[in-house]
Amino acid sequence: MLFYYLAPLADQFSPMNLFRYITFRAGGAFMTALLLSFLIGGRLIAWLRSRQGKGQPIREDGPEGHLLTKKGTPTMGGFLILIALTVATLLWADLGNRYIWVVLLVTLGFGAIGFLDDFLKVTKRNTKGLPGWLKLVASVAIAVLAVAVVAEGSPAPLRYQLALPFLKNVLVPLSLVGFFIFAVLVIVGASNAVNLTDGLDGLAIVPVIIATGVFGIISYFVGHSVYTNYLQLHGIPGSGELAVICAALIGGGLGFLWFNAPPAMVFMGDTGSLAMGGALGAIAVIIKHEIVLAIVGGLFVLETVSVIVQVVSFKLTGRRVFRMAPLHHHFEKKGWAEPTIVIRFWIIATILAMAGLASLKLR
Numbered sequence: 260m261l262f263y264y265l266a267p268l269a270d271q272f273s274p275m276n277l278f279r280y281i282t283f284r285a286g287g288a289f290m291t292a293l294l295l296s297f298l299i300g301g302r303l304i305a306w307l308r309s310r311q312g313k314g315q316p317i318r319e320d321g322p323e324g325h326l327l328t329k330k331g332t333p334t335m336g337g338f339l340i341l342i343a344l345t346v347a348t349l350l351w352a353d354l355g356n357r358y359i360w361v362v363l364l365v366t367l368g369f370g371a372i373g374f375l376d377d378f379l380k381v382t383k384r385n386t387k388g389l390p391g392w393l394k395l396v397a398s399v400a401i402a403v404l405a406v407a408v409v410a411e412g413s414p415a416p417l418r419y420q421l422a423l424p425f426l427k428n429v430l431v432p433l434s435l436v437g438f439f440i441f442a443v444l445v446i447v448g449a450s451n452a453v454n455l456t457d458g459l460d461g462l463a464i465v466p467v468i469i470a471t472g473v474f475g476i477i478s479y480f481v482g483h484s485v486y487t488n489y490l491q492l493h494g495i496p497g498s499g500e501l502a503v504i505c506a507a508l509i510g511g512g513l514g515f516l517w518f519n520a521p522p523a524m525v526f527m528g529d530t531g532s533l534a535m536g537g538a539l540g541a542i543a544v545i546i547k548h549e550i551v552l553a554i555v556g557g558l559f560v561l562e563t564v565s566v567i568v569q570v571v572s573f574k575l576t577g578r579r580v581f582r583m584a585p586l587h588h589h590f591e592k593k594g595w596a597e598p599t600i601v602i603r604f605w606i607i608a609t610i611l612a613m614a615g616l617a618s619l620k621l622r
Contacts, residue, residue: 261287262353281479281499284351285506292347292507296514300339304518304525307333311381332523335377336515337531341370343511344504352503357412361405362504362541368401369450369537373529388529395447398533402446402540406439409545417493422547424554424618427491445549446540452559453536455566455585460523461516462587462601466608467535468512470555473612474542475505480619481546490619498546508538521598555615558608562586 262278269276277283311333344366352359376388410418419438420430433441457463480486482499515531518524527535536559543552553560562585569584582592590600 260350260354262351263355281482281502285475285479285502288347288351288503288507289510291350292343292510293514295343295346296339296511297517299342300514300518303339303342304333304336307335307338307525311335332526334381334526334528335374335530336519336525337370337373337527337529337534339518339525340508340511340515340527340531341367341534343514344507347507347510348504351507353500356497356500357408358498358501358545359504361408361545362501362538364408365401365405365446365541366534366538369398370530370534372397372401373454373531373533376533377528377530398447398450398537399443402443402537403439405446405541406442406544409442409541410438412497414495417495417547420547421549422493424548424551424615425621427622430493441549442544445544445552446537448563449540449543449552449556449559450533450536452556452563453539454529454532456559456562456587457527457532458585458587459591459597459601460521461519462604463527463532463535464512464516464519465601465605466556466558467539468509468516469605469608469612470539470552471505471508471512473555473616474539474546474548474552475502475509476616477548477551477619478502478505478542478546481548491622492619493547495546501542501545504538505542508535521601551615551618554618555612557611557614558604561607565589 262284265275266278269279345363348359348363354360372389372394376394380388417430419433419435421433421438421441423429423431453463453467456466478501479499480490481492481495482497482501484494486492487494512535515527519527539552539556543549565581565586566584568580572578572580581589583589587600587604591597
């Protein structure tokens with residue numbers, strides 16, 4: 260909005276030229292989302308607590324300590340991130356950019372699915388929520404729509420291609436159907452992977468912030484012809500604007516972390532985790548860095564794989580590989596303190612993010 264109204268004034272008033280720069284508007288989006296989170300966070304949590312009564316239902320088959328330490332904590336805290344992200348993006352981003360609307364569509368659409376799931380859990384006082392098949396169908400429908408818009412706007416030589424990290428000028432051709440299936444899997448898979456990771460105070464949001472920071476940098480480079488030529492990247496015109504929405508997500512995420520730090524005053528819930536993962540997946544598809552997402556978000560991949568391995572092993576052999584899945588619960592069962600698990604997982608997420616970022620130069 261500010262870009263639309265203020266950037267054209269640069270010819271008459273030179274300071275308005277700042278609004279033409281993505282980096283300036285990204286900084287504005289970050290600060291707006293962060294400050295808005297601080298301003299409304301306490302009131303939103305108080306409202307959620309008044310509406311939810313006993314808070315989020317805790318799984319009785321989960322780690323024993325959760326029934327004591329997490330009982331009564333309200334959920335749907337992802338609302339805080341979504342509000343801050345949306346306001347900051349609408350205020351600072353170029354709203355004529357189709358990629359901004361694609362990421363907002365996925366983020367808010369998946370957030371709506373998560374909200375319905377959380378709402379049913381709270382009102383029915385159980386941990387089931389929406390039927391799994393319904394969540395999947397709704398998620399796939401949103402992802403298909405997003406991928407269709409992305410494909411239509413992508414440069415023709417890259418439209419149905421898969422770029423490989425660490426290799427320059429290498430593209431793997433995919434058919435129309437193959438590309439849609441792959442891209443939808445990335446978006447829906449990333450959404451559910453973050454959802455599985457969200458099980459301890461602060462565990463999911465910090466890796467999301469780290470991954471978003473990396474993809475904000477990559478988006479800016481991929482959308483800038485100077486950097487694409489220097490780093491030998493596959494350029495996507497207009498994708499640099501995604502740095503603004505990434506900055507807004509980081510600001511909103513940090514504001515949420517203020518209230519989600521142990522002991523958490525509020526949980527993200529599916530409202531936040533499905534939305535944040537979907538946003539990362541959509542950005543990765545737009546900038547042709549889907550495989551890099553698997554590296555940068557390697558922690559989410561590990562958590563997802565641990566669940567798959569646990570289920571497959573139990574169904575085939577009757578034995579469990581882990582004491583409990585996802586992986587963070589395994590370490591809880593081994594006696595690790597919650598802050599120890601969370602901080603060590605943050606460290607792993609940072610290392611993986613640096614490895615993914617290195618793919619820009621190591622080609």
